[in-house]
Amino acid sequence: MARSAQAREQAPENSIADRVAALDWGKVATELDAFGCAIVGPLLSAETCAAIAARYDEDGLYRSRVIMGRHGFGRGEYKYFAYPLPDKVAALR
Numbered sequence: 457m458a459r460s461a462q463a464r465e466q467a468p469e470n471s472i473a474d475r476v477a478a479l480d481w482g483k484v485a486t487e488l489d490a491f492g493c494a495i496v497g498p499l500l501s502a503e504t505c506a507a508i509a510a511r512y513d514e515d516g517l518y519r520s521r522v523i524m525g526r527h528g529f530g531r532g533e534y535k536y537f538a539y540p541l542p543d544k545v546a547a548l549r
Contacts, residue, residue, distance in 0.1 A: 472547040472548055508542065508544065511542075512535070517535075517542070519539075520536045521533060521535045521536075522535070
């Protein structure tokens with residue numbers, strides 16, 4: 457196992473709250489004012505994102521589905537989670 461992979465495996469993952477608290481909020485505010493958006497970097501691990509995405513077809517997790525083309529927003533769709541939210545999603549809030 458590569459040393460960096462081993463270090464990641466052994467190091468406890470910071471909580472989402474810790475990662476949000478560590479953001480440079482001054483920079484985020486400046487970018488929001490200047491551009492209307494800001495890039496903060498990853499708040500969830502790739503594994504967590506993949507686990508959430510893998511459950512997209514589980515309709516019971518969602519309260520509604522929006523087909524973007526019906527509203528003139530292009531192609532695709534998105535869904536709103538039902539309550540209670542998945543733990544990782546709730547932690548982001």
